[in-house]
Amino acid sequence: MSSRAGIVVTGTEVLTGRITDRNGPWLADRLLELGVELAHITICGDRPDDIEAQLAFLAGQGVDLIVTTGGLGPTADDLTVETVARFCGRNTVLDNDLEQRIAEILRGLTSRMPDFDFSAVLAANRKQAIIPEGATVLDPVGTAPGVVVTPAAGQRKPTVVVLPGPPRELQAMWPAALATDEVAAAIAGRTVYRQETIRMFGPAESALAESLRQAQQDLPGYDALEITTCLRRGELEIVTRYRADDAPAYQRLRNHLRERFGAAVYSTDGSTVDDQVAALLTGHWAATAESCTGGLVAARLTDRPGSSDYLAGGVVSYSNAAKSELLGVDPALIETHGAVSEHVAEAMARGAQRRFGADVAVSTTGVAGPGGGSPEKPVGTVCFCVAVGDAPPALRTVRLPGDRADVRDFSTTIAMHMLRRALS
Amino acid sequence: MSSRAGIVVTGTEVLTGRITDRNGPWLADRLLELGVELAHITICGDRPDDIEAQLAFLAGQGVDLIVTTGGLGPTADDLTVETVARFCGRNTVLDNDLEQRIAEILRGLTSRMPDFDFSAVLAANRKQAIIPEGATVLDPVGTAPGVVVTPAAGQRKPTVVVLPGPPRELQAMWPAALATDEVAAAIAGRTVYRQETIRMFGPAESALAESLRQAQQDLPGYDALEITTCLRRGELEIVTRYRADDAPAYQRLRNHLRERFGAAVYSTDGSTVDDQVAALLTGHWAATAESCTGGLVAARLTDRPGSSDYLAGGVVSYSNAAKSELLGVDPALIETHGAVSEHVAEAMARGAQRRFGADVAVSTTGVAGPGGGSPEKPVGTVCFCVAVGDAPPALRTVRLPGDRADVRDFSTTIAMHMLRRALS
Structure with a gap:
């Protein structure tokens, strides 16, 4: 019923x-x-x-x-x-x-x-x-x-x-x-379901599709699970509804995805990357240094009540002069490697740590487009750095698809995940 | 047909x-x-x-x-x-x-x-x-x-x-x-309509409703217009669809609203406040200094291709130390008037002008909530400053309704309109 x-x-x-x-x-x-x-x-x-x-x-x-x-x-x-x-x-x-x-x-x-x-x-x-x-x-x-x-x-x-x-x-x-x-x-005939969410960052949607097809073949009870998947802000979200009796089948699915995708499965308890970063930042003092994301990383971090407990602030250094004046990035570094480079991303993060007295800093610098691309650094090229204390920083360069809004939005998500990994 | x-x-x-x-x-x-x-x-x-x-x-x-x-x-x-x-x-x-x-x-x-x-x-x-x-x-x-x-x-x-x-x-x-x-x-049977948008900032929705009731009584041809109104991000948007033959009736409506609401009617050509601010900033060099909006003003200004031509960058000064260290706000000013005050908003804007070598600066400082309110400055209290060159700055304090996301979003819109007015 x-x-x-x-x-x-x-x-x-x-x-x-x-x-x-x-x-x-x-x-x-x-x-x-x-x-x-x-x-x-x-x-x-x-x-x-x-x-x-x-x-x-x-x-x-x-x-x-x-x-x-x-x-x-x-x-x-x-x-x-x-x-x-x-x-x-x-x-x-x-x-x-x-x-x-x-x-x-x-x-x-x-x-x-x-x-x-x-x-x-x-x-x-x-x-x-x-x-x-x-x-x-x-x-x-x-x-x-x-x-x-x-x-x-x-x-x-x-x-x-x-x-x-x-x-x-x-x-x-x-x-x-x-x-x-x-x-x-x-509504007397209603059935009580459980609903669980698994979140992954990294794998392509088609790799997930392939893995679910495998699960359907291999896992007993799979067909009792009502699974929906969606790609959201560069992440994959797998929501499963099932009756209490089918909990073992759900556990098998969760284990299957963990085995197949490892650390890319970053959440199985419903938490978002924003929740996890907020928890991980507790006890730290953080700052942002953004170029192509233009304030979106800071806006996302300050979206939550209580973020003033761990966020000192940030700099949007759109111009090269601002990178040097506000974050102390050596103009020679920009001259040699270009503003969109891991060298400059690192200098921005270090500058943010210094200027805000922060132990954690995240930086972005890239070409959001539609202009500003070059053969070597086409539109969608973005460099990131996360620095925690004096430890060697996490650096990354990606080439993102889509228009200006997509590149900015996806970059913001990547910055969140780099923060999560660096603090975990 | x-x-x-x-x-x-x-x-x-x-x-x-x-x-x-x-x-x-x-x-x-x-x-x-x-x-x-x-x-x-x-x-x-x-x-x-x-x-x-x-x-x-x-x-x-x-x-x-x-x-x-x-x-x-x-x-x-x-x-x-x-x-x-x-x-x-x-x-x-x-x-x-x-x-x-x-x-x-x-x-x-x-x-x-x-x-x-x-x-x-x-x-x-x-x-x-x-x-x-x-x-x-x-x-x-x-x-x-x-x-x-x-x-x-x-x-x-x-x-x-x-x-x-x-x-x-x-x-x-x-x-x-x-x-x-x-x-x-x-779709061969379609009828071609014109569609025009009027945007207002300031008046309450009920004042617009009353004015449209009046228009219906007074304006010939009003009933041939298909009008929908909506409140969006703190602005009123009036969208009218009509056949080419009914253009005179639409012009009467537009004139009626202009007479009734004056300068609050800021757009009748479809342009948004973002379009207008982008055009007005051409030839200027601008910077932001944000507290409660946490990067949303910078993110909104950098949303557009080509914004690097007029935007130097911005500071998100969430902590008081960041307000002083990065924007040169005198700690005594914060001590005397509180971080949420027009005095501090002005000092933040002046600091942003100086630090970024900018002629235009906009600042926000407020209580987005849910915590941090006081009887004197409850949640939703936000102070703004727009400085253009050495001219006396535009200052404003508002008390906004809604939750944290509403206060941050509405504040961003107010900052955009203050920029528009100061540069017009």
């Missing part, structure tokens, strides 16, 4: 890509945690026909639960509740009690606005108190209530949870939706 | 929210530009049944064109081509010529890897050369070719464009897809 769900995201601004949908992914996570299988996310504009077509599609796919987001506002193009009511075979009714509660909220919101035509707003918001007959109301977080709607008697359709579009309101309302008897009944 | 399209985004990692889909919004933009009406975006995991259900749903909705993204890799869970072939009633065949081309690409990619089992990889990649009979191949950008598939004779179904998942590959392949006769025929 299992329980399946679909998500309908409504809103022309989302469909047309003006704003990025944050609700679909958030709800997907919640459903997965619950053990509800998510089959489809569909996105449409504020058109009742399109919304209804998506509801009918999901019902036809046999889902037990549909969650809709958006279209609950007071304006004329907010039509989700009406559409869901029609889909479920329910009339709509004005909930007087709910209308009073919304009026109270509006009174609070507008009390400090002078010259405010309160009666006009009330009229506009009356719409929000019109709900499908028999629906369970989810109290407003903003001004829009949500509803949980079950199909009218005799209709075999999924239960629909109707939630507002603003992520803050939707997220705050979700627990109330889960607490209803209707939702509990709809 | 009109032309409708749907987008099918495949990938368990996207469905489950582990990676954010960038392809749906990008393709939505391209289709809108072409005058093709986008009806639905659907997202599913790497399951052939779910992909096929979505294709059938879109066909049932009468779309002329379906674009799929993802599922073209060499791994076993990459099944889009096979599924689309079945949907279109086509057998699949091995394209020998294509297999050779993919092998060439792989040879190039792996030539510098020692100990590489090339034959295993070739076998894994053979799958990518198996295409629907009669399909038009779109040359690989990475290793995965795309295909354009039309329904088998006698089937009334949309044309399907099958594109790879990595945004860089998908975007590079799109022009080739558009250039095929099959796609041209599928």
Whole structure:
């Protein structure tokens, strides 16, 4: 037995890509945690026909639960509740009690606005108190209530949870939706899964594919594992979902990948390279010296709360003069080896250690493109150095594919992994 | 007559929210530009049944064109081509010529890897050369070719464009897809629209909503304009689509917004603040001094090709010692006013001018949170300075809402706008 769900995201601004949908992914996570299988996310504009077509599609796919987001506002193009009511075979009714509660909220919101035509707003918001007959109301977080709607008697359709579009309101309302008897009944068939993530840095995606094909042939129980792989920011991520009974099969898979890829498998406990570097930097005092990454390494390291405990700061030395003036790189070194060289990368890292009084420093210097390449050092050539104390530094030169943004982004990931290795 | 399209985004990692889909919004933009009406975006995991259900749903909705993204890799869970072939009633065949081309690409990619089992990889990649009979191949950008598939004779179904998942590959392949006769025929019914973007910085979203309500009452032809507004990175973006005949109505709207919001309307020609700052910095020599933004301002300025012509570099002075040592900020100033103060922001900008020999400098210092706040300077308090030559600097202190990422991101946008104003 299992329980399946679909998500309908409504809103022309989302469909047309003006704003990025944050609700679909958030709800997907919640459903997965619950053990509800998510089959489809569909996105449409504020058109009742399109919304209804998506509801009918999901019902036809046999889902037990549909969650809709958006279209609950007071304006004329907010039509989700009406559409869901029609889909479920329910009339709509004005909930007087709910209308009073919304009026109270509006009174609070507008009390400090002078010259405010309160009666006009009330009229506009009356719409929000019109709900499908028999629906369970989810109290407003903003001004829009949500509803949980079950199909009218005799209709075999999924239960629909109707939630507002603003992520803050939707997220705050979700627990109330889960607490209803209707939702509990709809997802009664859920199965609890475990989910584990393995992260690798280095191997090509096709090498992983080959290794998984091997695993399928060799490892007992492999077919009970639901494995997805993805290439993200230059790393390979392998996410596996399985039932508790299949834990031994998962352990075999993890061991297989460790044997095949060795130290390239850097995380099997869910931690990211950012998590690991942050932990490894505890007790150190670190600095960055960046050329082609232009501040991205520093920005990534300072992304985390508490990073001021181990990060002194950094220098973006875009010009050669800045490399010399701020990091003390000998101009003769740049003259002899070029700014994009391991010699200069090392001098930058050493300079950062000195200037910031840091024991750890990481540096990047490269050709991000599209200009600045040469036959010897084409676009995508990047040199790195990680220095820890007085020990011989870790040096590396790579030639990266892709455009300027790709080269900068991938370089930032490489810098993180070099830090991780040097500190491990 | 009109032309409708749907987008099918495949990938368990996207469905489950582990990676954010960038392809749906990008393709939505391209289709809108072409005058093709986008009806639905659907997202599913790497399951052939779910992909096929979505294709059938879109066909049932009468779309002329379906674009799929993802599922073209060499791994076993990459099944889009096979599924689309079945949907279109086509057998699949091995394209020998294509297999050779993919092998060439792989040879190039792996030539510098020692100990590489090339034959295993070739076998894994053979799958990518198996295409629907009669399909038009779109040359690989990475290793995965795309295909354009039309329904088998006698089937009334949309044309399907099958594109790879990595945004860089998908975007590079799109022009080739558009250039095929099959796609041209599928979207022959499109209506050509103009699309214009107005960008504002400063006003609240509700002030814009109120002003648009007024415009609807007052401006002739307003209802012929298709307007979407969105709040993005602290800016308001107003995108309007209209037919050429309705250009006067659009001009009235633009004038209305300019009258109502004045200089807050900073762009009506599609340019972003990044475009404008890059143009304004030409002929200058600039530097950054960042605390709470931790390198994001430098990273944003160096995001553009050619930025080395006007950007000397920057300092991320996370610690107070770094503010003094690298930027020459007087420790007594920090002692008296606190690191988060306009006094220190100004000293940081002046220090950056001096150290980098720059005429323009921008600085940020603030409390990004979640820790570090005080009753007087709560989380979200950020001070900025922009100095141009010896002129009195532009100073500003704001209190921003949201979490650490929001505060850092919004601060970066404010720094860009302060640069724009100071240089205009």
